[in-house]
Amino acid sequence: MLKARVFKSAKREFECKILDSGERVVATALGNLLKGDENTIVVGDYVMIDNNVIVEVLPRTNEMYRLIIREQKKKVTASNCDLMVIVSSVSRPEYKRGIVDRFLVRAHQWGIRPLMVFNKMDEFNPDELDFQFEFDRMNNLGIECFEVSATDPNYKTQFLSLGLSDLKDRLAYKTSIFLGQSGVGKSRLISQVSDGAINLLSNEVGRVGKGKHTTTWSEIVDSERMSLIDSPGIRSFGVEDLLEEELITYFPDLEEGAVQCKFSNCEHHEDSKGCYFYTKLDQNAHSTKLKMSRLESFCRMKEEISQTPSYLKK
Ligand SMILES: Nc1nc2c(ncn2[C@@H]2O[C@H](COP(=O)(O)OP(=O)(O)OP(=O)(O)O)[C@@H](O)[C@H]2O)c(=O)[nH]1
Ligand SMILES: [Mg+2]
Ligand SMILES: [Zn+2]
Numbered sequence: 001m002l003k004a005r006v007f008k009s010a011k012r013e014f015e016c017k018i019l020d021s022g023e024r025v026v027a028t029a030l031g032n033l034l035k036g037d038e039n040t041i042v043v044g045d046y047v048m049i050d051n052n053v054i055v056e057v058l059p060r061t062n063e064m065y066r067l068i069i070r071e072q073k074k075k076v077t078a079s080n081c082d083l084m085v086i087v088s089s090v091s092r093p094e095y096k097r098g099i100v101d102r103f104l105v106r107a108h109q110w111g112i113r114p115l116m117v118f119n120k121m122d123e124f125n126p127d128e129l130d131f132q133f134e135f136d137r138m139n140n141l142g143i144e145c146f147e148v149s150a151t152d153p154n155y156k157t158q159f160l161s162l163g164l165s166d167l168k169d170r171l172a173y174k175t176s177i178f179l180g181q182s183g184v185g186k187s188r189l190i191s192q193v194s195d196g197a198i199n200l201l202s203n204e205v206g207r208v209g210k211g212k213h214t215t216t217w218s219e220i221v222d223s224e225r226m227s228l229i230d231s232p233g234i235r236s237f238g239v240e241d242l243l244e245e246e247l248i249t250y251f252p253d254l255e256e257g258a259v260q261c262k263f264s265n266c267e268h269h270e271d272s273k274g275c276y277f278y279t280k281l282d283q284n285a286h287s288t289k290l291k292m293s294r295l296e297s298f299c300r301m302k303e304e305i306s307q308t309p310s311y312l313k314k
Contacts, residue, residue, distance in 0.1 A: 083171065084107045085189075086179055087117045090123065099237050105251075147159055147163055241308075242301075244305045
């Protein structure tokens with residue numbers, strides 16, 4: 001028996017990398033490992049292989065997943081990832097902090113460390129984006145931020161201390177999942193951080209499953225130094241599968257304030273009576289503005305969750 005890692009999954013066939021030899025093999029799996037849910041073996045899984053048959057899936061350290069509420073199922077896309085690389089664009093598509101905050105919620109839920117990449121800095125225009133604000137916002141949460149241009153490897157950082165080479169260092173010998181809106185430059189960046197060893201622009205990973213349920217595969221791509229996932233599985237930014245009461249736990253920066261609101265069911269709106277955020281904070285302070293922008297994301301997600309009937313969730 002050999003220990004291997006699943007690099008690519010397609011319905012019933014799995015491309016695995018044998019850990020000792022680095023050899024790639026295509027394996028099938030014992031029927032009971034595939035029963036029920038279609039995702040019982042996912043990319044990232046460590047498995048035991050016997051004669052090109054997966055006979056055991058080893059326990060996962062974490063899972064990238066969503067709950068499909070109507071079907072009462074957990075849909076896992078990948079497992080055993082070390083880092084979530086949130087890729088954003090400072091030009092086009094426009095920077096959307098609401099989407100970034102949604103990824104941060106998933107990072108908490110999945111138990112994976114997030115990194116933030118500000119890409120397309122070669123096109124940065126200070127009239128279009130308050131870069132310092134967005135950086136402070138992330139930095140405040142303890143998230144490492146990188147200033148890069150995926151199309152210009154020689155781009156010199158102007159605002160942040162970390163750039164492309166630092167990002168490469170962070171990713172070394174780890175498995176990282178790249179998330180971000182379409183067009184922000186995930187595939188370009190993957191090719192850049194791998195020094196061209198990985199080229200996804202040609203084989204179009206991520207173009208496959210656009211529909212909700214069609215995404216049944218994804219892939220780990222690797223170079224000698226790193227393993228990366230350009231996930232087609234997490235295209236939706238919705239959070240309707242979360243429970244309303246758990247949401248605040250994914251906003252540790254707001255949780256402490258929220259418990260100080262006069263009413264435990266405070267909606268944290270401007271006219272909410274005794275709301276900590278509106279009555280106790282100096283609204284002109286920079287730190288308050290950062291916090292309020294996080295609160296805005298929180299309230300929007302809470303609203304979205306509350307519109308999904310809870311009987312569908314359990
Ligand atoms: N100017 C500039 N263009 C970039 C940069 N990074 C990516 N692009 C361009 O932006 C476009 C989208 O890049 P992709 O890497 O395909 O974006 P993606 O995030 O993988 O998009 P999806 O696969 O649709 O999710 C391409 O035309 C890239 O050449 C950058 O740093 N600067
Ligand atoms: Mg892409
Ligand atoms: Zn409140």
